[in-house]
Amino acid sequence: MAETPEEKIKRISQEIYSEVGGTENVEKLIHCMTRVRMTIKDDSKVDMEGLKKIDGVMGVVDDETLQVIVGPGTVNKVADEMVKEVGVKLGEPFPSAKMDTTGMTDKEIVEAKAAEVKAAQKAKQKQTPIKRVLKSISNIFIPLIPAFVGAGLIGGVAAVMSNLIVAGDISKSYTDFVTILKFIQNGVFSYLAIYVGINAATEFGATAGLGGVIGAVTLLPGMDINAPLHNIFNGQAMSAGQGGIIGVIFAVWVLSLIEKQLHKWVPDAIDIIVTPAISLLLIGVFTIFIVMPVAGVISSSLVGAINWILNIGGAFSGFALGALFLPMVMFGLHQILTPIHIEMINKTGSTPLLPILAMAGAGQVGAAVALWIKCRKNKQLTNMIKGALPVGILGIGEPLIYGVTLPLGRPFITACIGGGIGGAVVGGLGHVGAIAIGPSGLALIPLITSGRVMAYILGILAGYAGGFVATYFFGIPKDAMVGEEDAAEVQDDNASVIDSNLKTATITTPVAGTRVAIDAVNDPMMAQEVMGKTVAVIPNMDSKIYSPVNGKVTMIAETKHAIGFINEIGEEVLVHIGIDTVKLNGKFFNIDVKVGDLVKQGDILGSVDWQGIIDSKLDPTTMTIVTNSIEYEISKVELGDKVEANSVLMDNKVQ
The missing domain is CATH 3.30.1360.60 (Glucose permease domain IIB)
Incomplete structure (x- = not known):
């Protein structure tokens, strides 16, 4: 059921x-x-x-x-x-929840406590100032996104109906209904400073109501327009909303600092009366005469600078913004754009940034379609694409990003290129804005400024095409195209290397040097032989790497620090060259064989610059591991400390 x-x-x-x-x-x-x-x-x-x-x-x-x-x-x-x-x-x-130590040994209690301390330390390391700011911005605006979307869509309907009334296509009797729609829309954007003040206070640990009041103060309620307050810096009349939500967030942050200090200083008996009054008085005056003028200049300059960049840069600016948005999402930097979008909507009626940034999702869609076609044998991948593609088209890109393109690597890059192409089209056509934030993709169409919907749609189509072409020709990883049938062929090919008549085989050292006890290796996983039966050798300065088996090369790490084999009785052998040498990204390694090559024991596979590894302050200890050793009886050959190249390390026989 x-x-x-x-x-x-x-x-x-x-x-x-x-x-x-x-x-x-x-x-x-x-x-x-x-x-x-x-x-x-x-x-x-x-x-x-x-x-x-x-x-x-x-x-x-x-x-x-x-x-x-x-x-x-x-x-x-x-x-x-x-x-x-x-x-x-x-x-x-x-x-x-307190740690339940019932039935735990002392060792387990210590380990649990160590894990707790480690987690706390890890959390501290993550909390950089930039990340804290971005997290706070995100927490302030996320609860408001549904309101932005709903009010924006209602405002879009009102704008369309107003145009139809002016054109005479519908009756003027709808005027009152349009007015009601605009009331609903303005219920969000006219009093946005109050909502932001409440959320900011909650985020910063201040009283939510006080934050709302500070937000309302920036609207200068009750000010006589014939006798306005004046800017103390330039003498000009102040206007409601000056400084925008950037000023509100800053003012409420200062409010949180003042209120927390007052709670410490003011006696409990009068705290509920004195603290709110003093907080509002101090921060209210500070907001009106300092924050609003300064934030007003910053806000106007920021909006003006973005508009200037888009107007001057056109297609080039659009490409850069569309291509770089997904990496910004990955690192959480996109949250800083939310107040910028809203400030632009407040000042100009729309944000030209959002339609360009939405092209990043179009590039993801195009890349996903290319993967679907080229990797159709990979049922697991194509099933994931089928599930993620519909919501991706509607503007929800996370399933495609984190489930499809990013894990595969190259498709993520080509998807970014597709987003850049879409952004270039929107930026080149120009004057494409969104009257609210929240959705993207096709779901953003109702929020696009009147008359520019087709320009946005052309951008989406360009993003689809760009992501598709770039991925189809340059972004498909070979292993992503492998389906179950291909995997079976590879398995059969490996089986052809195995000689079923052989019952024993030897594994020889891939390097000459000094053998060391495995438990002395400076890598816990290797020292405990987690991956399988292991022998470790510290190499001498002989740069050559030799094949430890008769068999086939089945794997070479992209960083060239590890090579895998299957030998003639079916053992899977891994040669791991050095510890943490993956960090070198292939530097100092020269591997001459490739995956699929047949090799014999003692064949030269390539060379390694051991001195370069040592100078990089990395351990050159080389491990030879039988990764499926559970299937075999394996005995390590007793040798002296010194081993020559191709010395037998392990004797094995089929169980």
Whole structure:
């Protein structure tokens, strides 16, 4: 029996908690348009792969917060269910859970405490000033996005109807209805400073009502336009809303500092009376005479500079913005654009940035279609694309970014190029603006300024085409095109190397040098032989690397520090050259063989500049590992400290 929508929401919520270490491992939880965002206490308890496998989860992002992508429409239901289960509201701290030490050994208690300290230290390292600012901006505006979208769409309908009335295409009797629509639209944008003040106060730890009052102060309510206040810097009359939301956010941040100090200084008996009054008086005056004039100059300059860049740069500026937006999303830097969009809407009636940045999603769509066609044998990939493509077309790009293009590498880059091409078209045509923020893709069309819808659509089509062409010809990884049949062929090809008549084989050293005890290797995973039976050798200055087996090369790392083989009895052997040498990105390595080559023991595979590795302050110790050693009886040959090239390290026989 198919699960009901309510059952699905409960299941997703419970499975997310299960994979993140339970409710006790979550500090707080919020959500945006597509993601459940959780602040995690101990990252080591999170099973990332388990999260990704949950039916209904489109992707996972491990950033400052753990972000589980469940898609629009579902995310608010899942988030509400999750906070309901622990009895808190969105954004509120989860009830603290003490570590249960019952039945734990001393060692386990110490390890648990160490994990807790490590997680806390990791959280501190992530909290850079820039990330804190961006996170705060995000938290202030995310709750308002549904209001922006709804009011923006209503405003778009009102604008269309107004044009039809003027053109005589519909009756003037609709004028009152249009007026009502505009009232609803203005209910958001006319009093936006108040909403931002309330949210900013909540974010900065001030009293929400006081933040709302400071936001209202910037509207200068009750000021006589015939006798206005004057700017103390230039003597000009001040205007309502001067400084915009940038000024409101800054003023409320200062309010939070003052209020917190007053709570410490003012006696409890009069705190509820004195602290709010003094806070509002000080910050109100500060906002009117300092913040509003300064923020007004900054806001006007910022809006003017962006318009100038778009007008002068045209297609070039559009390409740069469209191509760079996805990397900004990856690093969370896109949040800084939200107040800029809103300030431009407040001052000019629309934001020309959003239609250009929306082209990044169009590039993702084009890249996904190219992958679908070229990688049609890869059923797992194409199924993911099928699920992510519809919402991608509507402007929700996270499933495509984190589930498809970014994990594959090159398609992400070619998708960015497609976004740049779409941005160039929109920037080149010019004067394309959005009257509200929130959606992108096709969903943004109703919010595009009157008369420029076709220019936006042409940009989307260009983004689709650019992402498709760039990905189809330059962005398809070869391994992404491998389907189940191809994988079977590779497996059969490997099987052809195996001689079923052979029952034993030897593995020889790939380098000459000094053999060391495996537990002395400076790599915990290698030292514990987690990957399989392992022998370690510190190489001498002989630069040559030799084949340890008779068989076939099955893998060469892109950084050339590791080579994999399958030998004549089916053992899978890995030669790992140095410790942490992946950081060198192939420098000092010269590998002459390629995947698929047949090799014999002692064949020269290439060379390594050992001195270069040592000078880079890395350990040259080379490990030879039988990664499927559980299937074989393997004995390490007893040798002296010194081993020559091609000395036998291990004898093996089939079980």
